[in-house]
Structures are given as C-alpha cells and as structure tokens.
Amino acid sequence: MPADITLERGRPASDTELARRADWIRLQTIDLIAQAGLGHYSSTFSCAEITATLYYHVLRLRPGEPRWADRDRFLLGKGHVATGLWPVLADLGFYDKTLLKQFGKVGSPLNDHPNMKLAPGIDFSSGSLGHNLSVGTGMALAGRLSGRDYRTFVLTGDGELQEGQVWEAAMAASHYKLGNLVAIVDANGFSGSGPTSLAMNIEPLGKRFEAFGWRVQEIDGHDIATLKETFDDLPDAATSEQPTAVIARTRKGQGVEFMEKQPQAWHLGLLNPEQYADVVAEITARMELAGAGAGTDGGSAQ
C-alpha cells in the first residue's frame, strides 16, 4: 500500500460488515492455529468484535507507513490473542498475505504473541501480562509532549488486571490527565485456569477504574453498534484530561457454541478435524445469514 494513504478515524462500516468481519477473524484464527498446531481460541474469540471495530472503523492508520508518527496506537496487552490480529494487518496491507503461511514457523515475524521488531503494524511487543498499560501510558505521555493528537488504545484481559503494575499505570495515567489513552478490558470472566473471580476477584472493575480517576464505560463487548458508539464518542484526544476505560463484558469462546460452554477448555488447544468442520459450518452459516448486501470481501475463510 502507498505510504501516504491514511485510513481515517470513523471510516464507514456497517454493523453487519463489522459483525461479519469478527466472524472472519474467527475463521482465520482457526486456520492459523491449525497451521501452528496449538493456539488460544476462546480468548481470541471474546475480543473479535472489538478487534474488528477498532481496525475497520476506529483507528487512524497508515498501513504503508506503519511507524507514521500520527497513527493511533494499539497495544495488545493480552498478547496471546495476536493470532486474531495477523489476518487483519495483512488484510489492511501492513504486509503481504503470504506471510500468514509462515505463522508459527521458525524465522516467521508472526507468532503467538506479537513482536514489534518483527511484524509491521505492531506498536509494541507483548506477552508478559501487565506491561502494556504502562507502555501505553508512556506513548500517551509522548503524545502530550510532542503535541500530537493520536490516541493510544490498550486491550487488556480481565485476568491481566490482577497484575499490580496495571494499577501503577492506571494511577499514572490519571495523574498525568491522559485523555488520549483508552484501556479496553476484554472482561470475558476467565483466565487460563478458570473463572477470573475464583483465581482473584477483580470486581467491581468499573468502580475500581473510577476510583483511579478514569472515565468508565461499561458495555456489551459483542454489540457492534454499542462498540462503534462508544469509540465514536471518545473525548477529544488533544484536550481531554481523563483516560477512558471501556469495560467490555464479553463471553470467552463467543461465536462457537461448544467453546462458549467450555471456554476454559479452549483457552489453549487444537481443534480435531471434526471439531474444525463444525466450527467452520457454524460460523459460515451465521455469516451467510447476515451477509446479504453486507458489501465486504471479508467473509470467506482461506
């Protein structure tokens, strides 16, 4: 893609298109995981609508110039869901789609967790939970210091909020009045070994962020219209003095019935051929049902 083509904020995308795009992310994800042999399904699926809405409607990007200084930043705090991001970045033109064929192989820039040194379009590496809200705070501070109006979005898991460093960052972001920083919590209620609340209770999340000085929006993280409205209505990045926390209530394994029922079992795994076929059938049927007149080429699996 030419270096100077900017994907502007708020570019038109219908709710149906974005819902189909989320399902396309799910289909692409299962193909990539099949290729690698192991992967994080259910946590990628819980944030598929969030990812689709951000990349096809919200973020200001230049795929031909990935380090463009005025781009909106997106940090994947829950780095284990990068599998869902790779097809999106390829589709937008950050790199060639053929790179996806190398996913998970030695020497590939695309792995289970994102690496900014290897993959175009990755604003910061992640994998060690709890770091990226701090990094995003640094990027938002840099925006203020340099007088640029970009936003920094950080997608965290809810289990990730058990890391103390997240709250050090939450404290610093409101102290420095970083209205250009947006934390999105993919609150799917589960961490690796079971319900988040059983491992260590993190609720009430909204009140906790409010107490740390943040503006809080608590929404249904699968409702495209609500996601669009929430992001469309963010306070002005250049002048706002309060960081925003979007607590997106989601379902781990969303979009695949048997994963929704056993989200924990599908945190990390590999579909057998029969399960793979069932997942493709379930998602494809839904996309076809929704697809008439959606006007996106994003509906087909590989």
Next chain:
Amino acid sequence: MSEATEKKMVDVFSDIDRDTALKANPSGYAVTEIAAADDRVLTMTADLSNTLAEFREAFPDRYIELGIAETNSVSVAAGLAACGYVPYIFSMSPFGMLKTAEQWRTDADYNHLPVRLVGRLSGLAMGYFGTSHYAVEDIAIARTFANTTVVSPADQHAVLALMRGTADCEGPVYIRIAEAVDPVYDTVPDIPRGTWPRLREGSDLTLAAHGMGVGLAVQAADVLKAEHGISADVYDGGYLKPFDEAAIADTAARTGKVLTIEDHTVNGGIGAIIAETVARHKIAADLAQCALPDVDLEVGVPAELYEYYGLTVAGVVARALELTKG
C-alpha cells in the same frame, strides 16, 4: 565499636548545592548536559526527584515523576522511547535493575529501545539501611541482557565520560553509580565504547575493577610498587558490556595473575567477566577476587562494611600479595 562514631552515613541524595553539583551528583549534572544537546532526552524518577534539582530547573517540562513504582517506570519509559524519546530513569539501584529486571528485559532490551537506567546508591552504598537496600547482584543480571550496555564509572569524571559515551546508544543502557569513590581521573577521560583504560603499566599482576573498585586498585598499585616492589597492570573496567576482551586477553597472558575488585558479589560481575574471558582464550592465569561473598551480608555504615569485606586499599594490597606469592 568506638570507630563507628568516626564513620557515619553520608547524605548522598541532595544536589541542592549547585557549586558542588558535579562532585556530589555527577549523573544529575551529566544528564542535564546531555539534555541540553538532545531534545529527545527526558528524565524520570521513582520518588528520587531530589537527585535532579539541576535538571528540573533547566528543563521542568522534560522531567516526569512516576512515584514509588519502578516497574511501571521502566515500561512507561519504553513506551516513550518507542515514540522517539530517550528517557533516563533515576532510581536507587536495588529498586532499579533488580526490581524491574523483567520489565527491562521484555520492554526495553528485547525491543532495542533507548531507555537509560541510572542506578544511584549501588553496591553497599546504603549499608546502614539494611540488606533490602543493597544492589550487589545487579551487574550479574544486567549483563545477561543481549542488547543492554552496562557501565560502572570509577569517579565523577568517569560518570561524565561514560554517560556522554553512551548517550547515543541505540539500545538500553544501565549506568551504575558508585557514591563513595576516590578520585581516579583529573579530567574527563576519553573512553571509547567497550574499552578499558590502562591506568598503570606493570608486569607482576593485573588489577581490574569497576566503580569504586578502580580508585582502590590505583592506590593499591602504588602501594605495591613503593612498598613491595610489585608492578601491577591496572585497568578501569567501567565498560562491563561491551567489555574489552582484547585488553583482558593481553594482560592476563602477560601477567598470568588477575585480581578483580568490585562492590558486587563474587557472582557475575567483573570477576566472572575475567574468568569467562581467560577460559575462552585458553589463557592459564591465577584469578582472585576482592568482592562480596556469596552469603548473607552484614549491615552497617558503608565505610565499615568495606573494611569488613576487604574492599579497601589495604584489603586489595593483601590479596595482591597472596596472589603474587602463590
């Protein structure tokens, strides 16, 4: 304990007295100078703002206080560095590299970002405060990170030399500040990156040191020569990564005896660098260390602790005599 009344804790935090800023707080002085020449430079502290009085006065908008939250500070710095800034984080050594090792590795080192960590009060400098305040394992940790430059200046002039010399490093830099140092250099030395200045020429043994150990090494070399007729080859190993492989191989082969001096444990510091290097070069050399033992350490006023652990001129001379007799 009558001597204890003579050796008291010294307040090394304050640089309020501007006339003595270079002497009392050379790292704060150096970063102010570096920032004047490079507008990407920022400073950050975790509640150590009093070490940056001069910087804050000169560049109030380029100073970011992050409170007592070192891990957050390193990751925030990495975010700033990813957006084109060069942040210098000032922290107490034990709460810098030791507490933030994983943030440093994952966010700064793996991503090759120009974050600088200036560790004040390294080694046993906060002796009396207790072992929680010791930073005696930090070099062992920092030098295992592939992209991190590690320096330990010998005195205030070396602080300027090594901070200037690493200012344009593309990757992260750990600058370990020793507080109680004997002067080694009369002026700011020219120390090319990764080289070890040869401070005395000798043939009977080698003394290699960093930080406060360098002043001890130079003085010990002079005593050895004057009182024992022993000539020591003395090196300032302030560049701990990259280090001067050629100088080590050359001196170890010539003298066959190397004594290292450092305010750090015997594990993973300059003693280990020498041992690894002579082994790699298949040089037969007797090695000894003036360093802190691998046991629970005592608590007390630094000057007394250094005596207790033999990190004094007399201690270095004694170990050198043992090594040369052997």
